[in-house]
Amino acid sequence: MKTREIARVVAGEAAYRAKRRSVKLGMVPRQAGAQSALSANLFLTLFYLLFSGMMLVAIAASPTLESLIAIMLTTVAVVAFFNLFNVTFFAAVFFSENLYEPLRLLPLDASQTARILEAAYLLYWGGLSVTALFLPPTLAAALYRPQYAAYSLLSLAASAAVYYTTLEAGLVLGSYSRLAKSNAVFSVISAAGWVTLMVAYAFMPQLLISAVEAGNTAVQPLLAALPFVGLVLAPLYPLPALASAILTLSLMWLIHVKAGQVKAPSYHRGGRAGFRPLKPLNRIAALVVKDYELMLREPRRMAAIFYLYIFPLIFLFTPSPALMILSAAAAGTTAPVWIYIEGEGARHLYELPLTFTDIYAAKLADTLIPLALLSTLVALAAPLAGYEPWLSLLFAAVAAGEAGLMLLIFLAEIPSTPSAWTEAATGRARSMVYMLLSMALAAGVPGVGLSYAGPAAATLIGAVFAAAVAAAGYAYTGRRGAL
Amino acid sequence: MEVLDGIRYSSIVKEYGGVRVLEGVSLEVKPGSIVALLGPNGSGKSTLLKMSVGLVAPDSGTVSMCGVNPVDDPVEARRRVGYLPEEPVLFESLRADEYVRFIAGVYGVQLDWGTVGEWARRLGLWEHGSKLVGELSHGNKRKLMLLTVIVRNPPCLVLDEVFSGLDPLSAVRVKAWMREAAALGRPVLFSTHILPIAEAIADRIAIIYKGRVVAQGTAHELEELYGAEGLEEVFLSVTGHEAEYRELLHVLRGGGDEDT
Numbered sequence: 012m013k014t015r016e017i018a019r020v021v022a023g024e025a026a027y028r029a030k031r032r033s034v035k036l037g038m039v040p041r042q043a044g045a046q047s048a049l050s051a052n053l054f055l056t057l058f059y060l061l062f063s064g065m066m067l068v069a070i071a072a073s074p075t076l077e078s079l080i081a082i083m084l085t086t087v088a089v090v091a092f093f094n095l096f097n098v099t100f101f102a103a104v105f106f107s108e109n110l111y112e113p114l115r116l117l118p119l120d121a122s123q124t125a126r127i128l129e130a131a132y133l134l135y136w137g138g139l140s141v142t143a144l145f146l147p148p149t150l151a152a153a154l155y156r157p158q159y160a161a162y163s164l165l166s167l168a169a170s171a172a173v174y175y176t177t178l179e180a181g182l183v184l185g186s187y188s189r190l191a192k193s194n195a196v197f198s199v200i201s202a203a204g205w206v207t208l209m210v211a212y213a214f215m216p217q218l219l220i221s222a223v224e225a226g227n228t229a230v231q232p233l234l235a236a237l238p239f240v241g242l243v244l245a246p247l248y249p250l251p252a253l254a255s256a257i258l259t260l261s262l263m264w265l266i267h268v269k270a271g272q273v274k275a276p277s278y279h280r281g282g283r284a285g286f287r288p289l290k291p292l293n294r295i296a297a298l299v300v301k302d303y304e305l306m307l308r309e310p311r312r313m314a315a316i317f318y319l320y321i322f323p324l325i326f327l328f329t330p331s332p333a334l335m336i337l338s339a340a341a342a343g344t345t346a347p348v349w350i351y352i353e354g355e356g357a358r359h360l361y362e363l364p365l366t367f368t369d370i371y372a373a374k375l376a377d378t379l380i381p382l383a384l385l386s387t388l389v390a391l392a393a394p395l396a397g398y399e400p401w402l403s404l405l406f407a408a409v410a411a412g413e414a415g416l417m418l419l420i421f422l423a424e425i426p427s428t429p430s431a432w433t434e435a436a437t438g439r440a441r442s443m444v445y446m447l448l449s450m451a452l453a454a455g456v457p458g459v460g461l462s463y464a465g466p467a468a469a470t471l472i473g474a475v476f477a478a479a480v481a482a483a484g485y486a487y488t489g490r491r492g493a494l
Numbered sequence: 495m496e497v498l499d500g501i502r503y504s505s506i507v508k509e510y511g512g513v514r515v516l517e518g519v520s521l522e523v524k525p526g527s528i529v530a531l532l533g534p535n536g537s538g539k540s541t542l543l544k545m546s547v548g549l550v551a552p553d554s555g556t557v558s559m560c561g562v563n564p565v566d567d568p569v570e571a572r573r574r575v576g577y578l579p580e581e582p583v584l585f586e587s588l589r590a591d592e593y594v595r596f597i598a599g600v601y602g603v604q605l606d607w608g609t610v611g612e613w614a615r616r617l618g619l620w621e622h623g624s625k626l627v628g629e630l631s632h633g634n635k636r637k638l639m640l641l642t643v644i645v646r647n648p649p650c651l652v653l654d655e656v657f658s659g660l661d662p663l664s665a666v667r668v669k670a671w672m673r674e675a676a677a678l679g680r681p682v683l684f685s686t687h688i689l690p691i692a693e694a695i696a697d698r699i700a701i702i703y704k705g706r707v708v709a710q711g712t713a714h715e716l717e718e719l720y721g722a723e724g725l726e727e728v729f730l731s732v733t734g735h736e737a738e739y740r741e742l743l744h745v746l747r748g749g750g751d752e753d754t
Contacts, residue, residue, distance in 0.1 A: 109628075192587055192626060286591040286614055286623035288607035297599020301588060308587040308626075356585035362547055363600050364572040429549060493548065493568040 015134070017117070018127050019046070021110060022135030025101060028108040031433050040097065040137040048134035055140035062089065066148035070155060079152060079159050083166035083243045084234070086145050090170045091239070092215075094141045094177040096208050101136045102128065102185020103311065107192065111274070122271045128182055138178065145170035161246050169242040169259075176239070176263050179270035186273050192308040205314030210321060238262050294365075298373035299380075305352050312352055316345040320385050323406065327389060327396045332405075332461060335389075335398075339406040340454035342385060343413025344446050347421040349377040351433050360494055361429040367488035371422055375481065378414040386410065401466040405457060408473030413453035415480035419487060420445050427491070452476075499561040500524045500681040501546070501650060506555035508541055508705075515541050517705040518555070523681040523698075528672060530696035531685040532729060538705045539654070539685045540580050546652040546683075547577045560650040560681070573601060576648035580655045580685075582635040586628030590619065590638055593627055597642040605645065613644050616667045633659030644671060651675055653684040657691055669695050689725045699725070701732050708732045 026044025045051035069082050105111065105128065114124055132138040149170060153163035184204075191198040235241045235248035241255025292300055306313055323338040353360065360370070390403030425432055457473035464472075501523040508516040516538045523529045533539045544550040545557050548568030557564055564571035584593060598605040614620040617637045622630055630638065636659050643651070651672070657665050672682050672695060686692050692699055693713045701709040701716075709716055709732045713725055722728040730739040 192628075283624045284621045286594060286607065286610050286620070289591060289595040291605055292595065292599035294600055294602060297596050300599075301585065301592070301596045304589075304592055305585060305587045354586070355583055358583040359585065361549060362572065362577060362579065363597075364569040365600065366569060 014123070014127055014130055017114075018130035019135050021105065021114070021127060022051070022101075022131040024110055025104045025108070025131070026136070028110070029100070029104040031431070043101075043136045045135065048139065051135045052137050052140040055137040056143045059093070059140055059143035060147065062144055063147040067151050070148065070152050074156075076159055076162070079156060079162055080231075080243060083149065083152070083162060083169075084240055086148055086166060087169045087173055087240050087243065089215075090141060090145050091173045091177050092208075092211060093144060094138070094174055095181050096212065097136070097138060097141070098132050098178050098181030099184050099208075100311075101132050101138070102182045103188040104185075105131075106186050107188040109189075121274050125182065125270050125273045128273065129178065132178070132182075141174060145174070162243060165245055166243045169239050172242070172259055172263060173239045176259075176266055179266040182270050182273050183266065188310075191310045195307055198307055198310050198313070201310035202313040202317065205311055206318050206321065209314060209318040213318075294369060295372050295376065298365075298369065299376045302349055302352055302373065302377045305354075305356075306349075309352060312348055315348050316381065319345050320381070323385065323389060324392065327392055327398070330397070332398075332402065332466075333458060335402060335406060336409050336454045336458050336461070337450070339409035340413040340450040342382060343378070343410040343453060344417055344450065346374065346378040346414040346417040347442075349374045350418070350421050350425070353432055355431045355433075357432040358429045363494070365494050367422060367425075367491040367494060368485060370494065371418060371484050371488040374418050374422070375415060375484070378418065379411060382407065382410045382414060399466070401470055405461070405466065405470040405473055408470055408477050409454055409457055412457075412473060412477035412480050413449055415477060415484055416449040416453055417445070419480065419484045420449065422484075422488060427494075453480075499558060500527075501529075501560070501652070501683050502556075502558040503542060503545070504556045504558075506542065506545065506552045506557065508538075508545075508550065508552050515705050516552070519702065519705070519707055520555075521683075521700055521707060521710070523683045525681050526676050526679045527697040528676050528682040528684070528695055529698045529700060530692035531683060531700050531702060532687075532689065532692055532725075533685070533702035534733060537702045539702055542702070543577070543652050543654045543683070543685060544579075546575050546650075547572045559652075574648055575650045575652050576643035576646065578636070578639055578643055578653040578656055580658070582632075582639050584627045584635060584639070586626065588627050589624055590627060590630065591623045593638060594642055594645070598646065601646050603646045610641070610645050613641055617641060617664050618661065631659075633661075636660075637664065640668065649680055651680055651682040651684070653682070655686060656684045657686055657688050665691070689729060693725045701729060703733045 023044040023046075029043070040051075040055055042051050042054045066082055066086060070079065073079070073082070111124075114127070119127070145167065149163050149167035152166075153160040156163070187197065188201065191201040231244060232248050232251055235244040235251035236254050236258075238255055238258040241248075241252050242259065245252035245256075306316075319341050323335060323342060326334040326338045386403050386407035389406050390400065393400060393402050453476065456476050457469045460472035461469035501521075503519055503521045506516050506519040507514065519538070519542060521529070521531075521542075531539050531542070541550055545552055546559050546564060548564035548571055551565050559571045560574045562571045562574055564575075585596075588596065594610055595605070597603075611620065614623060617640065619634060619637050619641060622634055622638075627635060627638065640653075640656065643653075653672075656668060656672075660668060669691070672684070676682050676697075684696075696713070698710065698712055699716060700707050709719070709728065711719065716722070716728045717724065720728045720731045722731060727736070727739065730736055
């Protein structure tokens with residue numbers, strides 16, 4: 012079987028698994044796993060060309076060398092981010108879903124496996140489309156500003172180098188995804204990495220502005236010594252840029268060698284055998300502990316929760332209670348992640364003596380435990396940020412109300428016959444509608460109270476709303492009976 | 495737990511998309527007896543066994559599991575029935591011992607970890623206690639599910655392809671456990687494709703074919719009824735493959751085409 016054919020099958024299977032398991036994360040490119048390289052890359056190429064278009068407009072509008080350098084540095088940074096994000100996600104799915112195992116049955120060495128993964132990502136996952144981020148603006152800049160053509164062409168080289176390096180680095184990083192299942196430390200590190208990437212994605216406009224400013228300031232000599240981006244500044248700072256070139260080539264070579272040996276490392280716990288006499292639990296506690304054990308081994312899902320926990324801590328330092336209420340509701344929208352954490356195992360739940368009410372209670376507890384910790388953090392930080400203590404109570408009430416409402420809506424969508432809940436998941440568009448409507452209710456009701464009746468009344472209204480939602484959840488799931 | 499009743503399927507009919515997979519199946523397993531359910535792939539065995547815990551509801555007919563109808567009260571039926579599905583679907587990211595603790599919690603069973611360890615050793619699972627379920631082989635996943643059935647000691651046993659994937663020593667131990675359970679008055683219903691096991695352990699045998707129970711009785715009764723030399727011959731006879739069977743038997747005994 013040819014490399015390209017295997018790559019097509021690999022990408023198709025990875026896309027199917029990713030869409031099934033990560034339906035709520037929205038991290039799978041729209042056309043990933045398509046039958047042809049053209050259709051797999053087309054949508055993202057058009058998306059990235061929008062960015063390229065913006066860069067072209069900026070080049071046309073700014074005739075100075077400084078602005079050109081800023082644009083070129085920005086381009087290199089954006090290529091690095093998007094490629095690393097996409098390829099790491101692809102590789103993490105590939106390795107965590109054990110898709111590596113079928114390839115081991117084929118007569119392929121590690122290097123050939125790496126080439127197949129590269130082809131799968133580039134051709135059938137949409138990875139080739141990332142080139143649309145840097146080829147048009149750098150080439151156009153070279154033609155449009157011939158006096159600065161060296162900068163544009165160096166930027167093209169730097170972008171290509173960062174593109175290749177992040178491609179290989181992403182494959183290597185993704186290959187460690189199975190370790191995260193076996194080891195809590197790896198899992199937390201991995202989750203932190205995902206949160207960082209997701210936050211960087213959310214704050215991309217601010218990052219771009221920072222990159223542009225960096226191109227215009229006195230930090231340029233320092234930038235010139237950094238790998239990849241330093242290449243752009245070679246005509247201005249030849250010596251630091253030489254160091255940058257050496258560093259860039261060394262990194263590329265190291266990562267190339269590492270990626271050529273790519274395989275799924277496994278973590279051994281030193282041979283502990285036997286069944287630990289674990290402490291017995293009651294029914295709901297057993298469900299909750301099981302969910303946390305599963306969550307601890309799913310860094311991407313952990314990241315999907317903690318990502319939305321960062322915003323309240325940021326907004327705390329803005330003088331806007333409304334933003335805090337909104338961020339509380341946003342934190343509450345993470346509740347369905349606890350439903351989807353069951354994965355394929357959801358089918359097993361239908362064989363057990365469980366009711367929909369048991370599931371509702373367990374998922375509510377799953378969600379409220381970290382929300383309580385977050386509310387405590389908000390309570391501790393509120394005085395530092397100049398807020399009064401009532402804010403944390405209102406925050407907790409809104410988050411709990413939203414979580415209860417989201418769980419109720421998503422549990423209502425779960426079928427009564429055995430099903431993997433990720434397969435039966437609500438579509439992304441409908442999820443978004445549910446999320447917006449529930450946030451409007453959970454944040455809006457106490458928000459109106461805050462505007463017209465003050466913080467104490469708003470907190471009370473929020474608490475009553477949360478209690479009413481919980482009661483409605485119990486009444487509804489009670490009617491549905493057994494799983 | 496007190497044994498209330500046996501297992502009873504009465505006139506069960508089930509259709510999937512207009513195709514009738516069970517046509518008036520009636521089957522009874524009395525307390526203290528072991529019944530083997532035999533049948534070719536796709537004959538409806540697993541569908542019937544899934545009804546014991548309410549995973550599938552019959553279109554008509556009734557099911558009674560130790561006195562409970564799984565359609566009316568699936569939660570209680572699942573508590574009373576130790577059900578082993580043919581295809582284990584588990585939480586792949588739990589460790590084996592965490593899974594046992596989870597099951598004990600859900601069923602409200604006070605676990606005796608000594609018994610868990612003893613049975614884990616008997617089934618050859620002891621070394622895998624700290625492994626993630628997803629790292630276990632198919633056979634070991636089934637053993638893990640069987641382990642949880644064994645340690646929670648339910649009053650009714652419904653075991654789909656219980657011997658599939660078991661090594662000979664584990665199979666002998668499981669057979670002994672099933673015998674002990676029956677001796678304590680529990681009804682035991684199991685499906686298998688391994689006819690010698692069915693013959694060796696079951697008090698009665700039911701053969702299901704194209705959604706109907708086509709033969710039922712002790713192994714001896716069935717052999718007499720069909721004039722067969724063994725259960726294999728009975729099975730192929732009632733499923734309409736007797737002529738082919740005799741031809742193949744001739745080949746296996748060293749006969750065959752005279753030209754060769």
